[in-house]
Amino acid sequence: MNQPTLAPATFQTLIAANKRRSGFLVVAMLGLAALAGAVIPTALLGQVSPAAMIGGALLAVALGGFGALIGYYKGASIVMAVSGATPLNPADDRELQNVVEEIAIAAGVAPPKIYLIDDSAPNAFATGRDPRHAAIAVTTGLRSKLNREELQAVIAHEFGHIVNYDIRLMMITAVLAGAIVLLCDFFWRALRFGGPRGRSDRKSGGAAQVVFLVLALALALLAPVVAKLVQLAVSRQREFLADATSVRLTRNPNGLVTALLKLSSDPDPLEAANRATEHLYIVSPTRKLTDANRDSIWSTHPPINKRIQRIRALLD
């Protein structure tokens, strides 16, 4: 009888866990929004009103639900726009287009949309809500610094994230973390600019300032949640499994090893990456050189030497 390896079970468990976590994330964030919606009217009115609390919670859930829907259906475009990625015209780069279509055949999924990021740092990521609505972005640096074999390995790694549904969880995380960072920024700024004005016009400025202060403090408290979110999306297992999928698709571990070495030893930082999107990339866009091999619970990626060690182990 044909001996099925352990792999399918591992991948299936991972896919189920990814879908579950994606759903959990959305529900948890809606819960947080409802809580905020219930608390804010009390702070504004200065008195406890059940009607206002319920109304506020419902409004917050409706707004949050609307945001979640936009994030789910338009998240890929948002992430691409934030990362400064533009769609690739297939005629401009036949080789890249071909490599992606080849791996799509190997993985048995439809070819994803391809985006280019104009940056000399070699890096790549995939995003989208499922394999049928996926997109891959590569930097121009990746195109110029890798040969075809290495490019194929990197693309196959991204397909690993696509077929394992990592992309859904990572995209939702990116959009949520991005929204929280943005809101936090907005309220701190409003607080700072509202400051001097409040002094000249104590009566009306004072109330607004208190509201902003409350919101800003609440969001500052949310900062650890952001960190937790990113951590939730980032598990070493995920990167290791995408590496393993890459090898399963290309049957070529050496291409991936040399690609990872090139990517991690490149000194250029990736300008377009930020706290909300760094976990998407194949190698960490911010930590470079010496850092790439350090193991820490705060790092979004496993150390490169450990990844290479595991890939080499697949050869035996």
Place this chain on the structure above:
Amino acid sequence: MGIGTVLLLIVAAGVLGTVGLYNGLIRKRVETENAWSQIDVQLKRRHDLIPNLVETVKGYAGHESKTLEAVISARNHAVTASAADPATRIAAENALSGTLKSLFALSESYPDLKANQNFLALQEELSSTENRIGFSRQHYNDSVGVYNAAIQSFPANLLAGSFNFKPATFYQLAEAEKQAVQEAPRVSF
């Protein structure tokens, strides 16, 4: 809750489970069929690209007629073999791969040809097509492995027998080619 309700629930669960299993098997079988037709698509793509390639090479290395004719005849032979049984077909396609290799080897000694944009584009498309053919065979074999394992495992094997799910056959490579292709790596965590 009466004994009748309990029995009804058990029967309902059984029916739902069977339907789920059956649909899963169907999905896996359709996947192998899709994967098989993908091989066809890619072989066809190669047949369509070759006349263009031969025309381009003729302009620079017209006197290498022996190699060019070999490619053309292998290509035409492969096109006619498309309707034949798999074994004949695989042999014809393998022969075509061989002649293509010698054509590209020949192009190495013609610098002008190698600098020609049209030739470079065709070379990229053909080498991509070779990869696609390889990957589509690999995907076919992968999905056959999944399907065959599924119909042999309990409890799906009970269903597979009564609904006539037959094991699918793997795409076998020529002996020489087989040695060049690596075994699929075992993945374990």
